[in-house]
Amino acid sequence: MKIVLLDAKTLANNPLTPIELLGELTSYPITDGAQVVTRCIDADIIITNKVVINAETLSALPKLKLICVAATGTNNIDLVAAKAHGVAVCNVAGYSTPAVVQHTFTLLGNLMGNMHRYLNDSSNGLWQKSDMFCRLDHSINEIAHKNFVIIGYGTLGQAVATVARAFGANVIIAERPNETSVRAGRVAFLDAVQSADIISIHCPLNEQTKDLFNAHIFKQLKPSAVLLNTARGGIVNEQALVDALKQKVIAAAGFDVLTVEPAQNTNPLLNYTGDNLLLTPHNAWAAQESINRLIKCITENITAFHRGDNINRIV
Numbered sequence: 474m475k476i477v478l479l480d481a482k483t484l485a486n487n488p489l490t491p492i493e494l495l496g497e498l499t500s501y502p503i504t505d506g507a508q509v510v511t512r513c514i515d516a517d518i519i520i521t522n523k524v525v526i527n528a529e530t531l532s533a534l535p536k537l538k539l540i541c542v543a544a545t546g547t548n549n550i551d552l553v554a555a556k557a558h559g560v561a562v563c564n565v566a567g568y569s570t571p572a573v574v575q576h577t578f579t580l581l582g583n584l585m586g587n588m589h590r591y592l593n594d595s596s597n598g599l600w601q602k603s604d605m606f607c608r609l610d611h612s613i614n615e616i617a618h619k620n621f622v623i624i625g626y627g628t629l630g631q632a633v634a635t636v637a638r639a640f641g642a643n644v645i646i647a648e649r650p651n652e653t654s655v656r657a658g659r660v661a662f663l664d665a666v667q668s669a670d671i672i673s674i675h676c677p678l679n680e681q682t683k684d685l686f687n688a689h690i691f692k693q694l695k696p697s698a699v700l701l702n703t704a705r706g707g708i709v710n711e712q713a714l715v716d717a718l719k720q721k722v723i724a725a726a727g728f729d730v731l732t733v734e735p736a737q738n739t740n741p742l743l744n745y746t747g748d749n750l751l752l753t754p755h756n757a758w759a760a761q762e763s764i765n766r767l768i769k770c771i772t773e774n775i776t777a778f779h780r781g782d783n784i785n786r787i788v
């Protein structure tokens with residue numbers, strides 16, 4: 474069984490021994506789109522974290538049987554084309570939940586407490602200039618009693634909701650946008666976001682969620698709203714977000730993801746200089762514990778596929 478790992482660097486140089494034991498593993502640190510076909514021409518299995526596998530690539534790889542995505546999100550794979558070519562696709566579900574929850578609340582805690590502004594002020598020597606014991610230059614707000622809206626109530630959405638409830642927030646689960654019927658326990662998308670003090674996005678990027686948060690939706694939000702996106706770039710229109718942050722249409726945002734990654738110099742969020750945006754480089758998932766679980770789960774997925782079992786199968 475020939476296995477090609479296209480972006481081993483995303484596994485942070487961790488030992489791949491369990492995967493090596495499964496077959497003949499060829500591992501590349503990084504692969505660009507133009508190299509995929511040459512590198513995978515003999516592969517039975519491709520492992521990719523973020524390398525794009527599109528329809529054209531799939532039609533050039535007749536031997537390919539399985540794409541094992543080394544991540545939860547599968548938006549880098551043309552799933553329709555994979556199905557048409559009879560190529561199975563699996564992902565890794567739930568491996569990074571504790572890390573993403575921790576990251577989400579780290580972003581949120583910083584924004585609600587204006588921690589980043591206070592840290593900056595302390596570094597710049599403002600505390601020594603104070604005539605009282607503390608500094609109160611920036612507002613500090615609690616998560617407790619805030620309307621905390623979850624977009625995408627799967628593994629991460631549910632785990633974030635649990636912690637939000639522990640903080641005393643009023644958790645509201647948004648129904649999918651454009652749904653005419655609202656499931657029990659959920660609130661229609663527009664009603665949910667209009668009532669939100671905090672919105673945390675945990676849905677996949679797909680045709681329904683692309684540009685879900687756009688200029689029109691930003692206008693519906695409270696001016697005090699805080700938007701968190703640890704899911705995928707592309708769910709939020711980046712120019713619309715910058716306009717909303719600049720014009721104080723919303724209060725603040727904490728993002729771990731961009732529409733194009735790695736980040737490009739032209740990205741509107743990178744060029745935004747306001748301090749009501751916190752941006753991390755898509756590493757919410759990347760705790761060492763997550764990486765250990767990721768490698769274990771990739772191994773289990775491939776073993777199961779070999780046995781004919783469908784675990785974590787998307788296609």
Ligand SMILES: NC(=O)C1=CN([C@@H]2O[C@H](COP(=O)(O)OP(=O)(O)OC[C@H]3O[C@@H](n4cnc5c(N)ncnc54)[C@H](O)[C@@H]3O)[C@@H](O)[C@H]2O)C=CC1
Nearest residue numbers: 545546625626627628629649675676677681703704757758
């Ligand atoms: N920043 C990071 O490091 C990480 C980001 N992610 C992202 O988070 C996403 C969610 O991960 P999980 O919760 O583990 O996945 P999941 O599959 O357990 O949950 C996704 C949820 O979104 C819902 N959903 C699907 N389409 C929707 C739509 N149009 N509108 C609203 N909800 C919709 C699904 O029904 C499901 O409940 C992944 O797809 C991935 O893009 C995941 C792990 C790490």
Ligand SMILES: O=C(O)C(=O)CO
Nearest residue numbers: 522543544545546758
């Ligand atoms: O698991 C995911 O979907 C991530 O974005 C991290 O690679």
